[in-house]
Amino acid sequence: MGKLIKFDHVNTHGDFEKLLSHFGIDYTKKGNQLRALCPLHEDTNPSLSIALEADGDTKPNTFHCFGCHQSGSIIDFAAHLDGGTLREGAELVAEISGCGVAPAKTKSAKKPGGAKQPVKGRTSSKGANSHPTAGKRDTSHSEAPESVSDADPGNKPLRFSLQLDCAHPYVAERINAWAREQFGIGVCDPDGRSMMAGRCCVPIHNAKGELVAYAGRRITDDPEAEKWLFPPGFKKMQELFNLHRVVGVEQVALVEGFFDAVRLAELGIPAVACMGTTASEAQVALLQGIGVRRVVVAFDGDEEGQAAVPAALSLVTRCMFARHGALPVGEDPASADEMAVRQLIA
Ligand SMILES: [Zn+2]
Incomplete structure (x- = not known):
């Protein structure tokens, strides 16, 4: 079965910029903060804020949306967008960021980028x-x-x-x-x-x-x-x-x-x-x-x-x-x- 994923490690070392690019989300960077249109709701103003470093009460590598008020870790974010479990989110972040915890077997079975097929076997019947x-x-x-x-x-x-x-x-x-x-x-x-x-x-x-x-x-x-x-x-x-x-x-x-x-x-x-x-x-x-x-x-x-x-x-x-x-x-x-x-x- 899959290797042990250290969620803490992935949450700390996951690369949020690479993850946003992976999902095709444009962002702007100011200091240790990223801003983007929130993909979790219908956003017209960039209301998604990502803290790369700790800031006051804000933990590092976390997101918060001022529009839909969802927030969480980089793994949460990946899991939401990918529609998968936290474990799958963690594997995705690890793979994209090169944290190196995703087992090789899982990696090769997935398509490039590690995202899942939505409608398996349906688009190519x-x-x-x-x-x-x-x-x-x-x-x-x-x-x-x-x-x-x-x-x-x-x-x-x-x-x-x-x-x-x-x-x-x-x-x-x-x-x-x-x-x-x-x-x-x-x-x-x-x-x-x-x-x-x-x-x-x-x-x-x-x-x-x-x-x-x-x-x-x-x-x-x-x-x-x-x-x-x-x-x-x-x-x-x-x-x-x-x-x-x-x-x-x-x-x-x-x-x-x-x-x-x-x-x-x-x-x-x-x-x-x-x-x-x-x-x-x-x-x-x-x-x-x-x-x-x-x-x-x-x-x-x-x-x-x-x-x-x-x-x-x-x-x-x-x-x-x-x-x-x-x-x-x-x-x-x-x-x-x-x-x-x-x-x-x-
Ligand atoms: Zn939102």
Whole structure:
């Protein structure tokens, strides 16, 4: 079994800066203090404070959030974010910081960075190969487009994964088994302390297939909760959902939402979602960068969606062929009947 982990040793010698980088969290450093957007709640002001050295009553290598008031040791922090046990948190911190207590066996069994796979065996199922678009989902593709803007570094790949329950009724009712496996969609542990806890999470990848964020949909009726949550700092206008699975495809449908793109994929229609009703120049550049030549703008058939179509068309036609794929009034690609959806791209 695993080696004895000395929690005290890891708490003292763990490297908080390396841990934040591991989780893709940007931070600023002032003296012995780090500041960052808190990943444990929806933070807009950097409210996460990390003390690297003892300061008054504050112990060294501890965090405190002035927004959600969570606090604890570096191991607590790793365990919260990784969605694992304290022991797993300690192993992760030890491995990242080079404290050298994680047993070699555990290290080699894990993927680089030591983070766990959220949906084991689900994102790479054998069954997926029988699907018409299965050949297009090579996540190791290296022909990523150039960075969309020199001035903006874009979204960093995540080095952690949420633990997702793919069999949750909310997901099972809406997304079929093939799509759940293909897209790794699931519900994040409701007892966890991640900002996505209890939400239906959709992994978002960049063109290289690197995980850059999770979008979390509210699955309760709570009117106070945002319908969709994105991690603090995530620039959704710089990504397209499902982009890495349509690399090499000449024509794609551009839809608004995650579940629209998932539905089209189920029908064998390559689609990307701009995650809203506004397509950005950066998103069009992404499509161009992977070799797309024709785009069918298939926004929702509601007023808002249809009102957004002209702007999307004019943006896309600057560099490739674009046309409008109209749906019956009130329908969206996720809900429309199969005939209507197939006519979009006919
Ligand atoms: Zn917080």
